[in-house]
Structures are given as C-alpha cells and as structure tokens.
Amino acid sequence: xxxxxxxxxxxxxxxxxxxxxxxxxxxxxxxxxxxxxxxxxxxxxxxxxxxxxxxxxxxxxxxxxxxxxxxxxxxxxxxxxxxxxxxxxxxxxxxxxxxxxxxxxxxxxxxxxxxxxxxxxxxxxxxxxxxxxxxxxxxxxxxxxxxxxxxxxxxxxxxxxxxxxxxxxxxxxxxxxxxxxxxxxxxxxxxxxxxxxxxxxxxxxxxxxxxxxxxxxxxxxxxxxxxxxxxx
Numbered sequence: 376x377x378x379x380x381x382x383x384x385x386x387x388x389x390x391x392x393x394x395x396x397x398x399x400x401x402x403x404x405x406x407x408x409x410x411x412x413x414x415x416x417x418x419x420x421x422x423x424x425x426x427x428x429x430x431x432x433x434x435x436x437x438x439x440x441x442x443x444x445x446x447x448x449x450x451x452x453x454x455x456x457x458x459x460x461x462x463x464x465x466x467x468x469x470x471x472x473x474x475x476x477x478x479x480x481x482x483x484x485x486x487x488x489x490x491x492x493x494x495x496x497x498x499x500x501x502x503x504x505x506x507x508x509x510x511x512x513x514x515x516x517x518x519x520x521x522x523x524x525x526x527x528x529x530x531x532x533x534x535x536x537x538x539x540x541x542x543x544x545x546x547x548x549x550x551x552x553x554x555x556x557x558x559x560x561x562x563x564x565x566x567x568x569x570x571x572x573x574x575x576x577x578x579x580x581x582x583x584x585x586x587x588x589x590x591x592x593x594x595x596x597x598x599x600x601x602x603x604x605x606x607x
Contacts, residue, residue, distance in 0.1 A: 510550045
C-alpha cells in the first residue's frame with residue numbers, strides 16, 4: 376500500500392497545476408511564431424477556458440482586422456459580430472457609419488438625378504407644346520392666342536400680324552424646331568425654321584419665306600411663354 380505525505384501531495388498538485396498551464400502556453404507559443412486565423416481558432420477550440428484564451432482572442436481580432444476589407448459593409452458587420460467589444464470595434468463602427476452615410480448619399484443623388492431627368496423631359500415637352508400651339512394659332516389667325524403665348528408681344532409685331540391676317544386669303548405657317556430645345560432653369564432656347572406661305576386677297580402670292588430663328592422662352596408656372604423670336 377502506497378502512503379502519500381502531505382508534502383508529496385502538495386508537489387503532485389503543484390506539478391499537475393503547472394502542467395495544466397504549460398500545455399496551452401506552449402501551444403500558444405507555437406501558434407504565435409507564425410499565426411493564422413485558422414491556427415488561433417484551433418487553439419481556442421482546444422483550450423476554450425485556458426489562462427491564455429484572452430490573449431488568443433486578442434490575437435485573433437488583430438489577425439482578422441489586418442485582413443479585413445475595410446470598404447466592405449458586410450465584412451465590417453461580420454467583424455463586429457465576432458469582436459463587438461474588441462480594441463478595433465470602434466474603428467470598425469466608424470468605417471461602417473461612413474459607408475452607410477455614403478450609401479444614403481448615393482441613393483439621394485440617384486433620386487435627384489431621376490427627378491432632374493423627369494423635370495427636363497417635362498420642360499422639353501411643354502416647350503415643344505408652346506411652339507406647336509403658336510404655329511396652330513398663327514394658322515387660325517388667332518391674334519389673342521398668339522399674344523398669350525408670346526407675352527409680352529411687341530406692339531410692332533402684333534400690328535404686323537394683324538395686318539397680315541386681314542390681307543391674307545390663305546396662309547400656311549410652320550415653326551419647326553431644328554433640334555431639341557435647351558431648357559436651363561427658368562429659361563429655354565429653341566432654334567427653329569420659320570416658314571410662311573401667303574396668298575393675298577388680291578390674288579398676289581409672294582415667294583415663300585423660310586428662315587432660321589432663335590425662340591427664347593420663360594417659365595410661367597407649369598407652362599412656357601415666348602419672350603422673343605429673332606431671325607439669324
């Protein structure tokens with residue numbers, strides 16, 4: 376029968392405790408020579424509650440932080456899910472906030488671009504409508520409508536239209552845009568070809584006139600009105 380002295384038991388306990396600390400310490404030392412995420416994770420699986428686990432967790436965080444794509448929202452979220460209380464957590468949250476702010480601004484910019492495109496398309500349509508309405512009113516000899524569309528119409532122009540309508544037996548007027556109008560803020564410009572065929576009540580028929588004109592328009596609420604028509 377073996378008998379253990381008190382001092383012998385103490386030595387056995389001490390050696391046992393020392394061995395329990397040395398095994399994970401030696402394992403961690405081997406990992407620390409050339410660490411990888413897989414090595415550290417393997418160490419933590421084998422020694423989850425060891426005296427060196429806290430140091431291993433810090434090493435794992437450093438390795439993952441050094442390898443992370445810091446412009447990736449998904450990567451930063453994953454890092455924070457694993458190391459939310461770590462030494463790099465605040466930096467990760469700051470980077471994430473910057474990415475999210477940039478995402479919000481990108482969406483806002485895209486929305487502004489979409490809205491501007493819609494406004495421009497509407498302006499092009501309404502400017503074209505005004506030019507067509509002016510052409511139609513001219514062919515109807517509707518001076519009042521012409522003055523509403525070209526507002527204010529110079530008196531000399533109104534007088535010329537009135538005399539022309541009175542003398543005409545037949546007339547055909549066209550105001551054809553040569554290219555898409557160019558709206559800018561509350562003004563727009565359209566380069567057009569203005570053509571007029573005229574037969575007088577006396578039977579006289581002057582040659583058809585055709586010229587390029589620059590039509591300048593101003594925004595008036597949801598519509599556009601002509602400010603000037605200048606030949607060039």
